[in-house]
Amino acid sequence: MSGWIAIAGIGPGDETLITPEVTTALEAATDIVGYIPYVRRIAPRDGLTLHESDNRVELDRARHALSMAAEGKRVVVVSSGDPGVFAMASAVFEALEEGPEAWRALDIRVLPGITAMLAAAARAGAPLGHDFCAINLSDNLKPWALIEKRLRLAAEADFAMAFYNPRSKSRPEGFERTLEVLREVCAPERPILFARAVSTPEEALRVVPLGQATADMADMRTVVIVGSSTTRIIERVGAPLVYTPRSVPA
Amino acid sequence: MSGWIAIAGIGPGDETLITPEVTTALEAATDIVGYIPYVRRIAPRDGLTLHESDNRVELDRARHALSMAAEGKRVVVVSSGDPGVFAMASAVFEALEEGPEAWRALDIRVLPGITAMLAAAARAGAPLGHDFCAINLSDNLKPWALIEKRLRLAAEADFAMAFYNPRSKSRPEGFERTLEVLREVCAPERPILFARAVSTPEEALRVVPLGQATADMADMRTVVIVGSSTTRIIERVGAPLVYTPRSVPA
Numbered sequence: 001m002s003g004w005i006a007i008a009g010i011g012p013g014d015e016t017l018i019t020p021e022v023t024t025a026l027e028a029a030t031d032i033v034g035y036i037p038y039v040r041r042i043a044p045r046d047g048l049t050l051h052e053s054d055n056r057v058e059l060d061r062a063r064h065a066l067s068m069a070a071e072g073k074r075v076v077v078v079s080s081g082d083p084g085v086f087a088m089a090s091a092v093f094e095a096l097e098e099g100p101e102a103w104r105a106l107d108i109r110v111l112p113g114i115t116a117m118l119a120a121a122a123r124a125g126a127p128l129g130h131d132f133c134a135i136n137l138s139d140n141l142k143p144w145a146l147i148e149k150r151l152r153l154a155a156e157a158d159f160a161m162a163f164y165n166p167r168s169k170s171r172p173e174g175f176e177r178t179l180e181v182l183r184e185v186c187a188p189e190r191p192i193l194f195a196r197a198v199s200t201p202e203e204a205l206r207v208v209p210l211g212q213a214t215a216d217m218a219d220m221r222t223v224v225i226v227g228s229s230t231t232r233i234i235e236r237v238g239a240p241l242v243y244t245p246r247s248v249p250a
Numbered sequence: 251m252s253g254w255i256a257i258a259g260i261g262p263g264d265e266t267l268i269t270p271e272v273t274t275a276l277e278a279a280t281d282i283v284g285y286i287p288y289v290r291r292i293a294p295r296d297g298l299t300l301h302e303s304d305n306r307v308e309l310d311r312a313r314h315a316l317s318m319a320a321e322g323k324r325v326v327v328v329s330s331g332d333p334g335v336f337a338m339a340s341a342v343f344e345a346l347e348e349g350p351e352a353w354r355a356l357d358i359r360v361l362p363g364i365t366a367m368l369a370a371a372a373r374a375g376a377p378l379g380h381d382f383c384a385i386n387l388s389d390n391l392k393p394w395a396l397i398e399k400r401l402r403l404a405a406e407a408d409f410a411m412a413f414y415n416p417r418s419k420s421r422p423e424g425f426e427r428t429l430e431v432l433r434e435v436c437a438p439e440r441p442i443l444f445a446r447a448v449s450t451p452e453e454a455l456r457v458v459p460l461g462q463a464t465a466d467m468a469d470m471r472t473v474v475i476v477g478s479s480t481t482r483i484i485e486r487v488g489a490p491l492v493y494t495p496r497s498v499p500a
Contacts, residue, residue: 157400246336
Protein backbone atom coordinates (compact mmCIF):
# COMPACT_ATOMS: atom_id res chain seq x y z
CA MET A 1 0.00 0.00 0.00
CA SER A 2 1.55 3.28 -1.12
CA GLY A 3 -0.94 5.73 0.36
CA TRP A 4 0.05 8.50 2.72
CA ILE A 5 -1.39 11.57 4.37
CA ALA A 6 0.37 14.89 4.90
CA ILE A 7 -1.19 17.70 6.90
CA ALA A 8 0.45 20.72 5.33
CA GLY A 9 0.65 24.39 6.27
CA ILE A 10 0.18 26.69 3.27
CA GLY A 11 1.02 29.84 5.22
CA PRO A 12 -0.99 33.04 5.62
CA GLY A 13 -1.66 33.71 1.94
CA ASP A 14 1.35 34.69 -0.16
CA GLU A 15 2.82 31.94 -2.33
CA THR A 16 6.39 32.91 -1.35
CA LEU A 17 5.62 31.88 2.25
CA ILE A 18 4.94 28.22 1.34
CA THR A 19 7.91 25.97 2.12
CA PRO A 20 9.41 23.80 -0.64
CA GLU A 21 8.61 20.77 1.54
CA VAL A 22 4.89 21.58 1.25
CA THR A 23 5.14 22.37 -2.48
CA THR A 24 6.74 18.96 -3.09
CA ALA A 25 3.94 17.20 -1.17
CA LEU A 26 1.28 19.08 -3.16
CA GLU A 27 2.97 18.03 -6.42
CA ALA A 28 3.00 14.36 -5.35
CA ALA A 29 -0.61 14.30 -4.10
CA THR A 30 -3.56 12.56 -5.72
CA ASP A 31 -6.10 14.25 -3.44
CA ILE A 32 -6.28 17.60 -1.65
CA VAL A 33 -8.67 18.02 1.26
CA GLY A 34 -9.53 21.21 3.11
CA TYR A 35 -11.70 24.18 3.91
CA ILE A 36 -13.00 25.81 0.71
CA PRO A 37 -10.81 28.97 0.59
CA TYR A 38 -7.63 26.99 1.30
CA VAL A 39 -8.30 24.33 -1.36
CA ARG A 40 -8.98 27.13 -3.87
CA ARG A 41 -5.39 28.27 -3.42
CA ILE A 42 -4.19 24.98 -4.98
CA ALA A 43 -3.79 24.97 -8.78
CA PRO A 44 -5.82 22.18 -10.44
CA ARG A 45 -3.95 19.65 -12.57
CA ASP A 46 -4.54 16.27 -14.22
CA GLY A 47 -4.54 13.43 -11.72
CA LEU A 48 -5.35 15.68 -8.76
CA THR A 49 -8.78 15.66 -7.12
CA LEU A 50 -9.73 18.67 -5.00
CA HIS A 51 -12.12 18.04 -2.09
CA GLU A 52 -13.51 21.27 -0.64
CA SER A 53 -15.48 21.26 2.58
CA ASP A 54 -17.12 23.87 4.73
CA ASN A 55 -15.96 25.32 8.03
CA ARG A 56 -16.83 23.46 11.25
CA VAL A 57 -16.73 19.96 9.68
CA GLU A 58 -13.08 19.36 10.58
CA LEU A 59 -13.61 15.84 11.97
CA ASP A 60 -15.57 14.68 8.92
CA ARG A 61 -12.87 16.10 6.68
CA ALA A 62 -10.15 14.39 8.73
CA ARG A 63 -11.92 10.98 8.52
CA HIS A 64 -12.35 11.39 4.79
CA ALA A 65 -8.65 12.18 4.35
CA LEU A 66 -7.55 9.22 6.52
CA SER A 67 -9.86 6.78 4.72
CA MET A 68 -8.56 7.89 1.31
CA ALA A 69 -4.96 7.42 2.48
CA ALA A 70 -5.92 3.95 3.76
CA GLU A 71 -7.20 3.17 0.22
CA GLY A 72 -3.75 3.96 -1.17
CA LYS A 73 -4.21 7.59 -2.17
CA ARG A 74 -1.63 10.31 -1.53
CA VAL A 75 -3.60 12.85 0.44
CA VAL A 76 -2.64 16.38 1.48
CA VAL A 77 -4.85 18.08 4.05
CA VAL A 78 -4.24 21.80 3.52
CA SER A 79 -4.33 24.14 6.47
CA SER A 80 -3.87 27.88 6.54
CA GLY A 81 -0.74 28.98 8.41
CA ASP A 82 0.79 26.09 10.37
CA PRO A 83 -1.33 22.93 10.64
CA GLY A 84 -0.35 22.45 14.29
CA VAL A 85 -1.54 25.86 15.54
CA PHE A 86 -5.35 26.05 15.86
CA ALA A 87 -5.68 24.17 12.60
CA MET A 88 -6.20 20.73 11.04
CA ALA A 89 -3.46 18.57 12.61
CA SER A 90 -5.26 18.08 15.93
CA ALA A 91 -8.51 17.25 14.12
CA VAL A 92 -6.74 14.55 12.10
CA PHE A 93 -5.24 13.02 15.25
CA GLU A 94 -8.62 13.09 17.00
CA ALA A 95 -10.09 11.19 14.03
CA LEU A 96 -7.11 8.82 13.99
CA GLU A 97 -7.47 8.00 17.69
CA GLU A 98 -11.21 7.27 17.35
CA GLY A 99 -10.87 5.46 14.01
CA PRO A 100 -10.01 1.93 12.86
CA GLU A 101 -6.82 0.43 14.31
CA ALA A 102 -5.42 0.07 10.76
CA TRP A 103 -5.21 3.85 10.39
CA ARG A 104 -2.40 3.91 12.97
CA ALA A 105 -0.12 2.13 10.50
CA LEU A 106 -0.54 4.90 7.91
CA ASP A 107 2.37 7.01 6.72
CA ILE A 108 1.29 10.29 8.33
CA ARG A 109 3.29 13.51 8.43
CA VAL A 110 2.71 17.07 9.58
CA LEU A 111 4.47 19.69 7.41
CA PRO A 112 4.95 22.97 9.29
CA GLY A 113 4.08 26.37 7.86
CA ILE A 114 4.24 30.08 8.65
CA THR A 115 1.47 30.59 11.18
CA ALA A 116 -0.50 33.85 11.18
CA MET A 117 1.06 35.29 14.36
CA LEU A 118 4.60 34.92 13.01
CA ALA A 119 3.67 36.55 9.69
CA ALA A 120 1.89 39.37 11.52
CA ALA A 121 4.74 39.87 13.98
CA ALA A 122 7.28 40.01 11.15
CA ARG A 123 5.27 42.66 9.33
CA ALA A 124 5.09 44.88 12.42
CA GLY A 125 8.63 44.35 13.77
CA ALA A 126 9.19 41.78 16.52
CA PRO A 127 6.40 42.02 19.13
CA LEU A 128 6.85 38.30 19.97
CA GLY A 129 10.61 38.69 20.49
CA HIS A 130 10.40 37.60 24.12
CA ASP A 131 8.24 35.09 26.07
CA PHE A 132 4.70 34.94 24.67
CA CYS A 133 1.51 32.90 24.49
CA ALA A 134 -1.04 32.08 21.80
CA ILE A 135 -4.74 31.87 22.70
CA ASN A 136 -7.69 30.95 20.48
CA LEU A 137 -10.48 33.34 21.55
CA SER A 138 -13.24 31.22 20.04
CA ASP A 139 -15.45 29.57 22.64
CA ASN A 140 -16.94 27.09 20.16
CA LEU A 141 -14.86 24.25 21.63
CA LYS A 142 -14.04 25.42 25.16
CA PRO A 143 -15.81 27.32 27.92
CA TRP A 144 -15.44 31.11 27.91
CA ALA A 145 -14.46 30.96 31.61
CA LEU A 146 -11.28 29.09 30.64
CA ILE A 147 -10.40 31.73 28.04
CA GLU A 148 -10.84 34.48 30.62
CA LYS A 149 -8.76 32.58 33.19
CA ARG A 150 -5.95 32.15 30.66
CA LEU A 151 -6.08 35.84 29.71
CA ARG A 152 -5.73 36.93 33.34
CA LEU A 153 -2.86 34.53 34.09
CA ALA A 154 -1.07 35.43 30.84
CA ALA A 155 -1.32 39.12 31.68
CA GLU A 156 -0.07 38.43 35.21
CA ALA A 157 2.86 36.47 33.73
CA ASP A 158 3.55 39.51 31.51
CA PHE A 159 3.58 37.42 28.34
CA ALA A 160 3.12 39.09 24.98
CA MET A 161 -0.06 37.49 23.60
CA ALA A 162 -1.27 36.47 20.17
CA PHE A 163 -5.01 35.97 19.73
CA TYR A 164 -6.41 33.76 16.98
CA ASN A 165 -10.09 33.95 15.95
CA PRO A 166 -10.65 37.10 18.03
CA ARG A 167 -14.11 37.83 16.70
CA SER A 168 -16.75 36.47 14.34
CA LYS A 169 -20.29 37.40 13.44
CA SER A 170 -21.61 34.63 15.67
CA ARG A 171 -19.44 35.73 18.63
CA PRO A 172 -19.41 39.55 18.64
CA GLU A 173 -19.11 39.98 22.42
CA GLY A 174 -16.07 37.83 23.32
CA PHE A 175 -13.42 40.21 22.04
CA GLU A 176 -15.13 43.18 23.73
CA ARG A 177 -14.87 41.22 26.98
CA THR A 178 -11.21 40.36 26.22
CA LEU A 179 -10.36 44.06 25.97
CA GLU A 180 -12.14 44.70 29.29
CA VAL A 181 -10.09 41.99 31.01
CA LEU A 182 -6.85 43.36 29.57
CA ARG A 183 -7.76 46.88 30.74
CA GLU A 184 -8.17 45.58 34.30
CA VAL A 185 -4.60 44.23 34.33
CA CYS A 186 -2.52 46.23 31.81
CA ALA A 187 -1.69 49.93 31.48
CA PRO A 188 -3.65 51.88 28.81
CA GLU A 189 -0.42 52.53 26.88
CA ARG A 190 0.12 48.79 26.20
CA PRO A 191 0.53 48.45 22.39
CA ILE A 192 -1.91 46.27 20.47
CA LEU A 193 -1.37 45.19 16.89
CA PHE A 194 -4.37 44.37 14.71
CA ALA A 195 -3.04 42.48 11.70
CA ARG A 196 -5.63 41.60 9.09
CA ALA A 197 -5.10 39.20 6.18
CA VAL A 198 -1.31 39.49 6.32
CA SER A 199 0.47 38.78 3.01
CA THR A 200 -2.76 38.99 0.97
CA PRO A 201 -4.03 41.92 -1.15
CA GLU A 202 -6.37 42.81 1.75
CA GLU A 203 -3.54 43.17 4.27
CA ALA A 204 -4.10 45.95 6.82
CA LEU A 205 -2.05 46.67 9.95
CA ARG A 206 -2.92 49.00 12.78
CA VAL A 207 -1.11 49.63 16.08
CA VAL A 208 -3.04 51.33 18.88
CA PRO A 209 -2.62 51.66 22.64
CA LEU A 210 -4.94 49.43 24.68
CA GLY A 211 -6.79 52.52 25.88
CA GLN A 212 -7.89 53.27 22.32
CA ALA A 213 -8.54 49.71 21.13
CA THR A 214 -12.14 48.87 20.21
CA ALA A 215 -13.66 45.50 19.43
CA ASP A 216 -14.57 46.44 15.86
CA MET A 217 -10.85 46.68 14.98
CA ALA A 218 -10.78 42.86 14.75
CA ASP A 219 -12.69 40.45 12.55
CA MET A 220 -12.33 36.76 11.68
CA ARG A 221 -9.36 37.44 9.38
CA THR A 222 -7.44 39.37 12.06
CA VAL A 223 -4.68 38.20 14.36
CA VAL A 224 -4.30 40.40 17.41
CA ILE A 225 -0.96 40.74 19.20
CA VAL A 226 -0.78 42.40 22.61
CA GLY A 227 2.65 43.51 23.75
CA SER A 228 4.17 42.72 27.14
CA SER A 229 4.98 45.51 29.62
CA THR A 230 8.40 45.91 27.96
CA THR A 231 7.18 46.13 24.33
CA ARG A 232 8.35 49.31 22.59
CA ILE A 233 7.34 51.36 19.58
CA ILE A 234 9.86 52.97 17.22
CA GLU A 235 8.27 55.90 15.44
CA ARG A 236 9.42 56.68 11.92
CA VAL A 237 8.09 57.88 8.58
CA GLY A 238 5.46 55.36 7.54
CA ALA A 239 4.31 52.57 9.85
CA PRO A 240 5.85 52.40 13.33
CA LEU A 241 7.90 49.36 14.37
CA VAL A 242 6.75 47.33 17.37
CA TYR A 243 9.18 45.10 19.18
CA THR A 244 9.76 43.37 22.49
CA PRO A 245 13.39 43.60 23.68
CA ARG A 246 15.32 40.45 24.56
CA SER A 247 16.10 41.66 28.08
CA VAL A 248 14.01 42.15 31.17
CA PRO A 249 15.90 44.16 33.82
CA ALA A 250 16.15 42.58 37.27
CA MET B 251 20.36 54.96 -1.74
CA SER B 252 19.45 51.39 -2.66
CA GLY B 253 20.52 49.61 0.53
CA TRP B 254 18.19 47.48 2.56
CA ILE B 255 18.23 45.07 5.47
CA ALA B 256 16.22 41.88 5.79
CA ILE B 257 16.20 39.81 8.98
CA ALA B 258 15.44 36.39 7.62
CA GLY B 259 14.46 33.08 9.19
CA ILE B 260 16.31 30.13 7.69
CA GLY B 261 14.30 27.55 9.59
CA PRO B 262 15.50 24.75 11.85
CA GLY B 263 18.02 23.16 9.46
CA ASP B 264 16.57 21.44 6.42
CA GLU B 265 16.77 23.40 3.16
CA THR B 266 13.18 22.45 2.25
CA LEU B 267 11.93 24.43 5.25
CA ILE B 268 13.29 27.77 3.94
CA THR B 269 10.56 29.90 2.36
CA PRO B 270 10.99 31.14 -1.23
CA GLU B 271 10.71 34.70 0.16
CA VAL B 272 13.91 34.14 2.16
CA THR B 273 15.67 32.39 -0.73
CA THR B 274 14.94 35.38 -2.99
CA ALA B 275 16.36 37.79 -0.39
CA LEU B 276 19.51 35.67 -0.02
CA GLU B 277 19.97 35.71 -3.81
CA ALA B 278 19.67 39.51 -3.94
CA ALA B 279 21.99 40.18 -0.98
CA THR B 280 25.48 41.66 -1.12
CA ASP B 281 26.22 40.83 2.54
CA ILE B 282 25.13 38.09 4.93
CA VAL B 283 25.49 38.63 8.67
CA GLY B 284 24.93 36.12 11.44
CA TYR B 285 26.06 33.64 14.04
CA ILE B 286 28.77 31.34 12.64
CA PRO B 287 26.76 28.10 12.16
CA TYR B 288 23.87 29.94 10.47
CA VAL B 289 26.11 31.86 8.04
CA ARG B 290 27.81 28.56 7.15
CA ARG B 291 24.46 27.30 5.85
CA ILE B 292 24.60 29.96 3.07
CA ALA B 293 26.36 28.95 -0.17
CA PRO B 294 29.19 31.35 -1.12
CA ARG B 295 28.98 33.08 -4.51
CA ASP B 296 30.64 35.96 -6.37
CA GLY B 297 29.50 39.35 -5.11
CA LEU B 298 28.40 38.02 -1.73
CA THR B 299 30.36 38.74 1.45
CA LEU B 300 29.75 36.47 4.43
CA HIS B 301 30.21 38.02 7.89
CA GLU B 302 30.31 35.40 10.64
CA SER B 303 30.19 36.41 14.30
CA ASP B 304 30.17 34.59 17.60
CA ASN B 305 27.27 33.97 19.95
CA ARG B 306 26.38 36.68 22.50
CA VAL B 307 27.44 39.61 20.29
CA GLU B 308 23.96 40.14 18.86
CA LEU B 309 23.92 43.93 19.32
CA ASP B 310 27.32 44.41 17.67
CA ARG B 311 26.18 42.24 14.78
CA ALA B 312 22.93 44.22 14.48
CA ARG B 313 24.77 47.57 14.39
CA HIS B 314 27.15 46.24 11.77
CA ALA B 315 24.25 45.08 9.59
CA LEU B 316 22.38 48.39 9.93
CA SER B 317 25.48 50.46 9.13
CA MET B 318 26.19 48.41 6.00
CA ALA B 319 22.58 48.87 4.83
CA ALA B 320 22.94 52.62 5.46
CA GLU B 321 26.00 52.54 3.16
CA GLY B 322 23.84 51.14 0.36
CA LYS B 323 24.48 47.43 0.78
CA ARG B 324 21.78 44.77 0.57
CA VAL B 325 22.11 42.99 3.89
CA VAL B 326 20.47 39.79 5.11
CA VAL B 327 20.77 39.00 8.81
CA VAL B 328 20.26 35.25 9.02
CA SER B 329 18.54 33.76 12.04
CA SER B 330 17.81 30.15 12.81
CA GLY B 331 14.09 29.35 12.87
CA ASP B 332 11.97 32.51 12.83
CA PRO B 333 13.86 35.78 13.40
CA GLY B 334 11.08 37.13 15.64
CA VAL B 335 11.11 34.26 18.16
CA PHE B 336 14.10 34.45 20.55
CA ALA B 337 16.31 35.46 17.65
CA MET B 338 17.87 38.40 15.81
CA ALA B 339 14.91 40.67 14.98
CA SER B 340 14.63 42.15 18.49
CA ALA B 341 18.39 42.74 18.62
CA VAL B 342 18.23 44.66 15.33
CA PHE B 343 15.38 46.83 16.61
CA GLU B 344 17.24 47.50 19.87
CA ALA B 345 20.23 48.67 17.82
CA LEU B 346 17.96 50.70 15.53
CA GLU B 347 16.30 52.48 18.44
CA GLU B 348 19.65 53.40 20.04
CA GLY B 349 21.35 54.24 16.73
CA PRO B 350 21.52 57.28 14.41
CA GLU B 351 18.18 58.83 13.44
CA ALA B 352 18.99 58.14 9.75
CA TRP B 353 18.72 54.40 10.34
CA ARG B 354 14.96 54.79 10.87
CA ALA B 355 14.56 55.66 7.19
CA LEU B 356 16.11 52.36 6.08
CA ASP B 357 14.17 49.78 4.11
CA ILE B 358 13.94 47.13 6.83
CA ARG B 359 11.96 43.91 6.65
CA VAL B 360 11.54 40.82 8.80
CA LEU B 361 11.05 37.60 6.80
CA PRO B 362 9.36 34.91 8.90
CA GLY B 363 10.60 31.34 9.12
CA ILE B 364 9.73 27.95 10.63
CA THR B 365 10.62 28.34 14.30
CA ALA B 366 11.98 25.36 16.22
CA MET B 367 8.85 24.67 18.28
CA LEU B 368 6.67 24.40 15.16
CA ALA B 369 9.12 22.05 13.46
CA ALA B 370 9.38 19.95 16.63
CA ALA B 371 5.62 19.89 17.16
CA ALA B 372 5.04 18.81 13.55
CA ARG B 373 7.51 15.95 13.91
CA ALA B 374 5.77 14.62 17.04
CA GLY B 375 2.15 15.22 16.04
CA ALA B 376 0.37 18.36 17.25
CA PRO B 377 1.26 19.03 20.91
CA LEU B 378 0.71 22.80 20.37
CA GLY B 379 -2.74 22.25 18.83
CA HIS B 380 -4.46 24.26 21.54
CA ASP B 381 -3.52 27.36 23.61
CA PHE B 382 0.20 27.42 24.40
CA CYS B 383 3.12 29.58 25.47
CA ALA B 384 6.78 29.89 24.51
CA ILE B 385 9.39 30.61 27.19
CA ASN B 386 13.13 31.15 26.81
CA LEU B 387 14.68 29.35 29.79
CA SER B 388 17.98 31.22 29.57
CA ASP B 389 18.52 33.67 32.42
CA ASN B 390 21.30 35.52 30.59
CA LEU B 391 19.00 38.47 29.88
CA LYS B 392 16.29 38.20 32.54
CA PRO B 393 16.12 37.24 36.21
CA TRP B 394 15.51 33.57 37.00
CA ALA B 395 12.68 34.60 39.36
CA LEU B 396 10.71 35.89 36.35
CA ILE B 397 11.19 32.59 34.50
CA GLU B 398 9.92 30.65 37.50
CA LYS B 399 6.94 32.99 37.91
CA ARG B 400 6.01 32.52 34.26
CA LEU B 401 6.36 28.74 34.55
CA ARG B 402 3.98 28.59 37.51
CA LEU B 403 1.38 30.88 35.92
CA ALA B 404 1.60 29.03 32.59
CA ALA B 405 1.04 25.72 34.36
CA GLU B 406 -1.88 27.19 36.30
CA ALA B 407 -3.35 28.47 33.01
CA ASP B 408 -2.94 24.92 31.64
CA PHE B 409 -1.06 26.06 28.57
CA ALA B 410 1.02 23.64 26.59
CA MET B 411 4.54 25.08 26.82
CA ALA B 412 7.51 25.25 24.49
CA PHE B 413 10.91 25.91 26.05
CA TYR B 414 13.77 27.43 24.05
CA ASN B 415 17.38 27.29 25.30
CA PRO B 416 16.46 24.84 28.07
CA ARG B 417 20.00 24.07 29.10
CA SER B 418 23.60 24.97 28.31
CA LYS B 419 26.97 24.12 29.79
CA SER B 420 27.06 27.49 31.57
CA ARG B 421 23.55 27.03 33.02
CA PRO B 422 23.23 23.35 33.99
CA GLU B 423 20.87 23.89 36.95
CA GLY B 424 18.00 25.96 35.44
CA PHE B 425 16.32 23.11 33.60
CA GLU B 426 16.58 20.84 36.65
CA ARG B 427 14.73 23.54 38.60
CA THR B 428 12.18 23.88 35.75
CA LEU B 429 11.31 20.19 36.06
CA GLU B 430 10.92 20.59 39.83
CA VAL B 431 8.49 23.49 39.37
CA LEU B 432 6.48 21.53 36.81
CA ARG B 433 6.30 18.53 39.16
CA GLU B 434 4.81 20.73 41.88
CA VAL B 435 1.93 21.76 39.58
CA CYS B 436 1.41 19.01 36.96
CA ALA B 437 0.61 15.30 37.23
CA PRO B 438 3.54 12.88 36.69
CA GLU B 439 1.84 11.50 33.54
CA ARG B 440 2.08 14.86 31.75
CA PRO B 441 3.85 14.16 28.40
CA ILE B 442 7.10 15.96 27.63
CA LEU B 443 8.70 16.02 24.19
CA PHE B 444 12.45 16.47 23.91
CA ALA B 445 13.14 17.39 20.29
CA ARG B 446 16.80 17.76 19.39
CA ALA B 447 18.14 19.28 16.17
CA VAL B 448 14.89 18.73 14.27
CA SER B 449 15.26 18.39 10.49
CA THR B 450 19.06 17.91 10.69
CA PRO B 451 21.04 14.65 10.47
CA GLU B 452 21.33 14.75 14.28
CA GLU B 453 17.56 14.83 14.83
CA ALA B 454 16.41 12.87 17.89
CA LEU B 455 12.94 12.83 19.44
CA ARG B 456 11.93 11.40 22.78
CA VAL B 457 8.57 11.50 24.58
CA VAL B 458 8.50 10.77 28.31
CA PRO B 459 6.08 11.39 31.16
CA LEU B 460 7.07 14.27 33.46
CA GLY B 461 7.72 11.77 36.24
CA GLN B 462 10.51 10.18 34.21
CA ALA B 463 11.99 13.34 32.69
CA THR B 464 15.55 14.21 33.70
CA ALA B 465 17.52 17.37 33.03
CA ASP B 466 20.15 15.60 30.93
CA MET B 467 17.51 14.83 28.27
CA ALA B 468 17.90 18.45 27.06
CA ASP B 469 20.87 20.36 25.72
CA MET B 470 21.35 23.65 23.85
CA ARG B 471 20.08 22.14 20.58
CA THR B 472 16.86 20.82 22.16
CA VAL B 473 13.39 22.34 22.16
CA VAL B 474 11.24 20.99 24.98
CA ILE B 475 7.45 20.85 24.65
CA VAL B 476 5.30 20.14 27.71
CA GLY B 477 1.72 19.10 27.03
CA SER B 478 -1.33 20.63 28.67
CA SER B 479 -3.59 18.54 30.93
CA THR B 480 -5.55 17.43 27.84
CA THR B 481 -2.58 16.36 25.70
CA ARG B 482 -2.85 12.77 24.49
CA ILE B 483 -0.54 10.07 23.19
CA ILE B 484 -1.48 7.71 20.36
CA GLU B 485 0.58 4.55 20.59
CA ARG B 486 1.49 2.81 17.34
CA VAL B 487 4.33 0.89 15.71
CA GLY B 488 7.30 3.24 15.67
CA ALA B 489 7.21 6.60 17.41
CA PRO B 490 4.05 7.56 19.31
CA LEU B 491 2.02 10.59 18.22
CA VAL B 492 1.50 13.41 20.73
CA TYR B 493 -1.35 15.86 20.23
CA THR B 494 -3.50 18.33 22.09
CA PRO B 495 -7.18 18.14 21.12
CA ARG B 496 -9.02 21.24 19.93
CA SER B 497 -11.70 20.96 22.61
CA VAL B 498 -11.69 21.45 26.36
CA PRO B 499 -14.87 20.06 27.95
CA ALA B 500 -16.88 22.46 30.12
